[in-house]
Amino acid sequence: MGSPVSIRDVATRAKVSVGTVSNVLNRPEVVAPATRERVLGAIEELGFVRNDAARQLRSGTPRAIGLVVLDVGNPFFTDVARGVEDTASDAGHAVILCNSDESAQREARHVELLAEQRVHGVLITPVDTDLAAVRRLRARGMSVVLLDHPTDEPDLCSVAVDDRAGGELALTHLLAEGYGRIVMVNGPSHIHQARQRLEGALDAVRKAGRAESVLEELKVPALNVASGQRAAEQLLARSTRPDAVFCANDLLALGVLQVLVRAGVRVPDEIAIVGYDDIDFAAAAAVPLTSVRQPRQLIGRTAAELVIAETMTPGEHRHRHVLFAPELVVRDSSRKVRR
Structure with missing residues (x-):
């Protein structure tokens, strides 16, 4: 897993100063068009994501982890999110909740947003099986845990039910x-x-x-x-x-x-x-x-524990694939009355 691309990397590639890159990002009108285009080209080539969260982190705002679910209106995911939030809060982390609404396009936008915010890790229930969004996050050096989606990928943790x-x-x-x-x-x-x-x-x-x-x-x-x-x-x-x-x-x-x-x-x-x-x-x-x-809240708590552990001790972390067993609860809607 590589390190995130820094503003200094962009400056080196574009052959400009760090200050010039900063101006392109924040005050592009003060930069000559040719220089601006060269910097933007380096940003695109390197996949640089601006660190909008840096100021917040320096000011003492709690670290954040992202949570991307299929449908925030589904009480299943509400309960999972509660488990995530309880564990994250105990560890001094905030949670940014995103709803993909079962749309790969919305999921991609949320992933980009979380990358820009430089969250410390992401828990995600992916829309598609190709895990494209997950791979983009990993390529940027982020810790990712698949939530409610089992996998045998060796460089990812996952928490799910069978x-x-x-x-x-x-x-x-x-x-x-x-x-x-x-x-x-x-x-x-x-x-x-x-x-x-x-x-x-x-x-x-x-x-x-x-x-x-x-x-x-x-x-x-x-x-x-x-x-x-x-x-x-x-x-x-x-x-x-x-x-x-x-x-x-x-x-x-x-x-x-x-x-x-x-x-x-x-x-x-x-x-x-x-x-x-x-x-x-x-x-x-x-x-x-x-x-x-x-076990909805347990799924959330376990996933949060894994992503926090990876962000805090990346060199020591060992990826785990946790698979819980489901349980059938029989009630009146299917139980035949024996006569």
Whole structure:
């Protein structure tokens, strides 16, 4: 991992003084156009990021770590962020929270902002599997921990839950309860968690000796309540409805539940529902929601501990890949009444 490019490096490459580079960055109108272009070319070539945080650090402002999540409106990430903030605060660090909204373009802008602020480390739930944003941060000398995204990359730490195992737990439960027409309402395939939860669900189907046609995937554009509502409306319009729905997260499941209850569908007698994450709203739903539980705050605390450890003792740090086991919490939305 290389050191960040300094203003002195830019000055050397452009063959000007450090003061001239500073003027280009702060008062470009006082620099001759040809010189200004030469400095800007060096900045682009070297990948220099101006240190807007230097003054704050000199004045004693707490060190900061960045946190980039897929959807800050999802209570799962709210709880993860709470774990991050608690640990960071205890260590004297502030947290800059960024919401990518499942957009690679927004993620890239946030990564650039965090680099400009010279945060001491970044925790990120990447939008895409190519980890392009992560590699840009590493190239600039930053400590990075993948959050809710497992990896075997040797130069990165990661903290996640075994999503494939979680998907298997959900489908094993539904099959054991006797459901045989199951739809998985799932998010975009570029999202790692969505793919892994589907793979786990298919594992359960195969292990049960059932045909894969028992499970149908219904893709939605986002992992939110509105997408769950639209998916439920599509399912209700079918001549043959599923007898169970497994949702890739609890927000989708709550959206499905809302529409089914409004339509007078009895849950779980006519259609069962299983969610994922076990956010606080799951247990408090109109029909308490069966869900795959993740240790949300523990994920955040562990990730914060890893990134702070790497920033404080980079020469001694050993990268770790922490993978927690999920737990199925069975409630009324999927439990058949035995008569």
